[in-house]
Amino acid sequence: MRLPKFEYLEAKNVKDITSLLKKNKEAVIVAGGTDILPKMKQRIVTPKFVINVTKIEDLKKIEFGEKKGLALGSLVTLDAVSKSKPVVEKFTALAQASGRVASSQIRNMGTIGGNISIESMCMYYNQSHEWRKGRPHLCFKLGGDRCFVAKGSKECLALFQADTPPALIALGAKVTIVDGTGKEKVIDIEKFYTQKSKKVNILKATDFVKQIQIPTPPKGTGSCYLKMAQREAIDYPVAGAAACVTVSGGKCKNARIAVTAIGGGPLRLKNAEEILIGNTITDELIEKAADAAYEKVRPMPHFNISVWYKRKLIRVLVKRSIKQACNKAV
Amino acid sequence: MGKYSIIGKRQVRTDSAAKVTGSAKFAGDFILPGMLVGKILRSPLPHARILNIDKSKALKLKGVRAVATGKDITDIPHGTMRVDPLPAILRDKYSLAKEKVRFIGDEVAAVAATDEDIAMEALELIKVEYEELPALFDIWEAMKPDAIRIHENFPGNISTMTTFHLGDIEKAFAESDYILEDKYETQRTHHSYLEPHAVTAEYYPSGDVALWSSTQTPFYDKVCIAETIGIPVNKVRVIKPHVGGGFGAKGEVHTLFPISALLSRMSGKPVTISYTREEDISTTTRRHPTIIEQKIGVKKDGRIMAFDSKILADGGAYQSVSMISIFVMGVFQHGPYKLPNFRFDARRFYTNKPYCGAQRGHGAIQPRFVIESMMDIIAENLNLDPIEIRKINALKAGDTTMNNFKIRSCGHIESLDTASEGIGWKKNWKKLPHGKGVGLACNFFASGPGFSQFYTNPPSHSGVNITTEEDGTFLLYTGSSDIGQGSETALAMIAAEEIGLSGIDQLKVIAADTATTPLDLGTYGSRLIVCAGNAAKMAAFKIKEELIETAAEMLEANKEDLEAREGGIYVKGNPEKGITIKQAVKTRFQIKRIPLTTVGYYNPPVDTGDVSGFAEGKVSLAATWSFGCHAAEVDVDEETGVVKVKKVAAAHDCGFAINPPAVEGQIEGCVSMTFGQATCEDYRTEKGWSMTNSFLDYKIPTSEDMPEVQSIIVESIDSEGPFGAKEASEGANIPTIPAIANAVYYATGVRIKDLPITPEKVLRALEKKGGK
Structure with a gap:
């Protein structure tokens, strides 16, 4: 083509x-x-x-200072993010998520700004013109009146599958957006997403992402992103989960958990976080948090992956990511 | 010094330099002056009658030079099932639809334009009026008594039916100590070669046409092209350039070949057509999905008494080579285990979906998954060792199966021993921690079919000519098609060894040009090494004899006392007394002044071409048979169901490895292909719409998914193959799937009986077993 x-x-x-x-x-x-x-x-x-x-070289910089935190120009490649020393050491979940996007060839080209701005995808939409033009009906995403993912759905159910957003949410990142007048605004990455499949982020046609900032995590913090995909390379996640946990004296001081590939955007799981915060970290506690994640997520069906399986998978990935984050926190 | 000086040694392939430097030309790489780009308009409906095609608007678009429809071709359908006495109705597809379209993607019209964008635009300007017909999307719909007929000549939408009964099945089951009945399902897979279908065609004012096509069977293509566009066969020249894999899909005459020739004739310009990956995945052939019900009866000690095998296959919209696909799903069950009683009932149905044909391990993959899974279940239930049950039933060299297969050599036992040793069977089987396991499975495959489905009377199955240059080097002409497997190198090695040359650089292979090379049936049925290899050996032997005769005169010696080796002809036992082969070539030219060209050919043994027992499932079928065994180690994550295949120890009996690294490469490629079918590949359609149209959605394994492969070459030295060689490119595709399925069972206690073995299926089975 x-x-x-x-x-x-x-x-x-x-x-x-x-x-x-x-x-x-x-x-x-x-x-x-x-x-x-x-x-x-x-x-x-x-x-x-x-x-x-x-x-634009200015947008390719990785800057880090203990006080200022991490600043990633939107054009930093995913490969560079995944191998950056401060990212690997202090923002592990982001290094892991960047390092698991697609394949090494794509990571060499693809940028962090691009990855957070990826649109949702769908088997009925991400097809060639020749394929789509033969279909008797258009779907919501193409301006039509239906969704083929689930019969009777009143809205688009295309799936948001980017790897880095859940890691960035867990790490409390902010995004600098430049609007059509050249004005900059800084927002929480969570607010960057609409949770609507038809248009997953708030970017207008004249907006663009300039930078991503992450505050340096407090001492005793560990983070982790885990992805399950159908293949080790190329594929988007069947599901992905990120956890960032701050532990002090065996107790969880703070926790942020987010998942991807379950709906129209990355989803933060506050109910699972609440189970951890203020409590002594034990295997049982982590299981409870994973149960909470399982209860909370209502994944969209996605082609050959059932809702049943995705929920089970989210439970396992949330559990394991919390465990690994805790291990790094100590 | 070993027995041989060239074969059996690790030879760099003749095409390596071209491929690693990127200079190798494939069918879509030819740029000819004035060349146009061809594109094909495809049906957006799964089943419809064509009422009218209006191409006037498309023809008016600037840059459009030709628009072809079904009216521009003859009434002879293409298809390779052409041999007498096969009924003509088996050729059921036109290059461009005439009256009906039968699947989404069916070819309706074609355009040639000055560039691709204009050609695409022109397609949108062709107005096709359809009368939509009811469409059948699965075999259950297709077999309903009141279902519409997809092809008028095939009642019940049964495109192919094979039933036979050898021995006495009822008696055998009555005498069995243990009977197992089981049901399995296999999925559609696509070959996923690197190079999508492509062709460049040039029609000349003389009325001749030349095509550079990505094909496995240039000689079949030639005839079909001539028939489709209505010119004599000798006016068509098909040249096979480098080909980026075929795996069975390119042994089919696809629309783009005749249509490129037609468009070139209509426009007076060369025309090139390259399928997009989407077109390739959604409109060429694929492996048959099947539902198999198998009943196996055994004695207490594991001896097989009988197989009763029922197969339903979803064939899609057209016939393809399914007559063979379905037949061999039966007869290939006659090995590697002795089968004394066998009943077979298989039906393939037409549906309004992309159609199925041959894929590597043709017809053997599906029943082998079933049989090898069931062998393990039977062994467990009878408290036998999975290796032992495979040994006590083994065929051996010299055996003839009850349906007449001649087993000339057999590396079955050695394959079992070496593969199981490679995976550490003794220390690992049923001894690894829960979640880890090893399993194995065997294979059996034909090498060199005895008859052609295409030619009634081919002059020979494979022809090879060898001639010499003035400087004493050699030219080898073969019609056989190297599609990436390295067969040209193997033929060069065989001929160079036989002549007694010092290296393959002394011999140049010219291959697969229907105008200049002798007929060869093509690359399929794992026939090339046996058929073209033997032809090369014969031509080489004859030219050696001629040169020895000359040398005898020069050396004043008896020719019986001479031998050719490593570039020279010597008096046996007296290496001082000799001449170079180059000298012999030159001197012969001076003395005899007649051309030195020898003709080699090969036809499989006469009995293999006897199809009189076809209806009873009794045919000798192939020149010889390959064996092998794969043993797999898996690691199953029991919380997610994810199966990681850690290693496959793959033993393959290729008779004799002419070029060992090529054999190893084929074994690795086989493991990659069927590891994919075992775990992740699944071609999907939805209401006839092809869904998995890219390598993002159609999931072939990546290099990061690949297990470690230990390629084990087993050499049984076959009496029919050249220097003992048998096939090495298909048989090893067969046992990977059941080896993985068996390993998953020993790791987890769950057995997945429908492919692919996805994490979701494993997790569901685990939960069911755990009572959740």
Whole structure:
């Protein structure tokens, strides 16, 4: 499959991105291109303009200071994130999540900004133009009136499957977004997501992600991201779970848990966190937190993976990620 | 010094440099002056009558040079089931649909345009009027008495039926001490070769056409192309360039071959067509999904008394080679275990889905999963060792099976011993901690079918010519198709060894060009090493004889006293007295002044071509038979159901390894392919819509998933194969699945009987067993 025709534009700095996005309607930003290019080939997206942002060195920096915390430019590659020394040491869940995205080739190209901005995916939507055009009905995501995932559904049930968002939620990350006027705003990563499959994040056409910041975790903190996929490489997760736990004197001071690939966005599991916070960490306690996760999640059906299996899997992944986070915390 | 100086040694392949430097040209790499791009319009409906096709708008689009429909081709359908006395109705597919479309993706029209974008645009301008017909999406719908007929000539939508009964099944079960009845299901898989189907065709004003096509069977393609576009066969030239794998799918004559020739004729320009991965996965052939009910009767000591085997297969929209697929699902059950009584009943149904045909391990994969799983269940229930039960039933060299298979060599026992040793059977079987386990399974496969489904009277099954250059080097012409397995290198090694050359660089292989190389039936049925290999050996032997005769004159010696080896011809026992082969070539040219070209050919033994017992399931079938055993070690996560295959010790009896690294490579490739079928591959459709159309959704294993593979070469030295060689590219595809299934059982106590063995199925089975 070939790319559709488009006009190529290049942004030399951050300001350029805003002005190019403003000037040219129907433009898309291409950084790693690992998500957008296949979609363009399938004619899911047919932008008039493509803005190459990969020459902007300012957005490729990883900065870390004990006080300032971690700052990742949105163009840092997933491979670089996964191998960065401060990320591996202090933000383990993020290193693990970045290191498990797709394959090494894709991690070399794909960026952290791109990964958090990935749209939801669906077997009835992420298909070629030739495939989609023959179908007698359009789905919600294509502007139609139905969802093929579950008959009778009143909304789109495409699945959000990105790996890094649950890790970033667990680590309490913030995202800097630049809007159409060039103004920056910093929001909690949780607020970045709409929990709606049809449009999973709050980015408008003229917005873009500039940076991701994570505060340095307090002493005694450990984090972990675990993913189960059908294959060791290439695949999105069947489910993924991240946990970040702060332990002091055997007691859990703080905990944040989030999962992915269960619905229209990454989901934070506060009910599971509450079970841990303030209590002495034991295997039984962790089992209880995992049970809470199991009770809370209502995964969407996804092609060949049943709801039954996904809930079971979430339980196991939440349990194991908490355990591993606790092990690192000590 | 060993017995041989070239074969059996680790030889770098003749195509290595081209492939590692990226200079190797595949069918889609040819760029000819004025070349157009062809694209195919496909049916969006699973079952419909074509009322009208209006191509006027498409023809008006700037850059469009030709639009073809079913009206532009002859009334001869293509398909390889062509041999007398097969009924003509078995060829049930036109290159472009004439009256009906039968699956989503069926070819309706084709366009040639100056570039791909214009061709795509033109497809959208072709207006097809359909009358939608009821569609049948599974075999249960297809077999309903009032179901619509997908093909008029096939009542009940049964595309193929094979039933036979050898021995006395009822008596055998009555005399059995233990009977096991069980039911299994296998899924559709796709071959997933690296190179999707591609072709470049050029039609000349003379009325000839040449095609560079990604094919396993250029000689079959040639005939079908000529028949489809209505020109004499001798006007079609098919050249097989480098091919990026086929695994059975490219032994089929797909629409793009005749259609590229047709578009080239209509436009007067060369035309290239490359399928996208989506087109390839959703519209070419795939492995048959089956439901198998098997009943096995044994004596107390494990001796097999009888198999009663019932198979239902979902064939999809067209016939393909299913006549063979279904037949061999039966007869391949005659090994590697002695089978004294056998009843077989198999039906394949048409459905409105992409159609199924041959895939590596053709027809053997499905029943072998069943039999090898059941052998373990029987062994456990009779308190026998899984290896012992496989040994006491073993065929051996010299045996003839009750349906006439001649077993000329047999490495079954050695395969069992070496594979089980490789996996540490004695210390690991049933001794590993819970969640870990080892299991094994055996295989049996044909090497060199005795008849062609295509040609009634081929001049020979494989022909090879060898000639010389003025400088004393050699040219070997073969019609056989190297599609990546390394057969050209193997043929060069066989010929170089036989002639007595110092290396394969002294001999150049020219292959698979229907205009210049002698006929070869193609790459399928694991026939190449036996058939083309023997033909190469014969041609090489003859040219050696000619050269020895010349050398005898030069050396003033009796030719009986001479031998050719390592580039020279010497008096036996007197290495001082000799000449080089190069000198012999030159001198012969000067003395005799007649061309030095020898003709080698091979036909499998006459009895293997006798199909008079076909209906009773009694045919000798293949020149020879391969054996083998895989032993797998798995690690099962009992909380998630995830199965990790840690290692496969894969022993394969290839008779004799002409080029050992090529055999090892084939074994590894086989393990990769069927490890995928065992654990993750599953081609899916939904209401006829192809769903798993990319390698994101159709999950072949990645390098990171692959288990360690220990390739074990077993050499039984076959009497029919060249230097004792038998096939090495299909048999090893067969036992991986049941070996993994058996290992999962010993690890967890649960047995998965429908493929693939997914984490979800394992977890469900574990919970059921645990009473949750």
